[in-house]
Amino acid sequence: MDEGLGGSGAIKISEYVVGCPYCGRYTFKVEEYVYEVPVFGRILLSVGSCSECGFKRRDVGVLEEKGPKKIVLRVRGERELRYLMVKSARAAILIPDVGLEYTPTMYSYGYITTVEGILYEFQQAALIACGGVQTQECRDVLSWIERAINGEVEFTMVVCDFDGLSKIVGEDVIEGELDETCKSLIGYSI
Numbered sequence: 001m002d003e004g005l006g007g008s009g010a011i012k013i014s015e016y017v018v019g020c021p022y023c024g025r026y027t028f029k030v031e032e033y034v035y036e037v038p039v040f041g042r043i044l045l046s047v048g049s050c051s052e053c054g055f056k057r058r059d060v061g062v063l064e065e066k067g068p069k070k071i072v073l074r075v076r077g078e079r080e081l082r083y084l085m086v087k088s089a090r091a092a093i094l095i096p097d098v099g100l101e102y103t104p105t106m107y108s109y110g111y112i113t114t115v116e117g118i119l120y121e122f123q124q125a126a127l128i129a130c131g132g133v134q135t136q137e138c139r140d141v142l143s144w145i146e147r148a149i150n151g152e153v154e155f156t157m158v159v160c161d162f163d164g165l166s167k168i169v170g171e172d173v174i175e176g177e178l179d180e181t182c183k184s185l186i187g188y189s190i
């Protein structure tokens, strides 16, 4: 077993070669591991790399038999901000209250984070998108994210979990069917 892939409890379950998402050649090797994580249970970790172009991709996901779903959480303050979550590479995340939307691309990867951690991801993306020229819209969005991180505003976080591998752990997390909003997102076809 390779070192550093999930620690001592990781078990390699498969290894296969598929077409590379970047260069298209049939040289993209994927290795999959399963390991036990407190709180989440069984986690699937997949690591892929292309021997021709060097493109890499990693993903994590919970191994539950639930399938694609929409996860909704009303974040009221610090309690929900600290909820742990698995965001798989193909998941999309929406904050409808302020129109923030994250849709996956070929370069997206999966990771374990917290609800607050997702806000930091949006903050980073907004800082990059706004660049040096900060319009009023940029200032409004950045200020909102800052207040959300501080637990000063309530908002709803929606995860469109296209492959059924994402999860938010905590009370009052609602899981339901993928709806039209989720299905209309670009990520659905990836």
Ligand SMILES: [Zn+2]
Pocket: 020, 021, 022, 023, 024, 025, 028, 050, 051, 052, 053, 054, 055
């Ligand atoms: Zn490649």
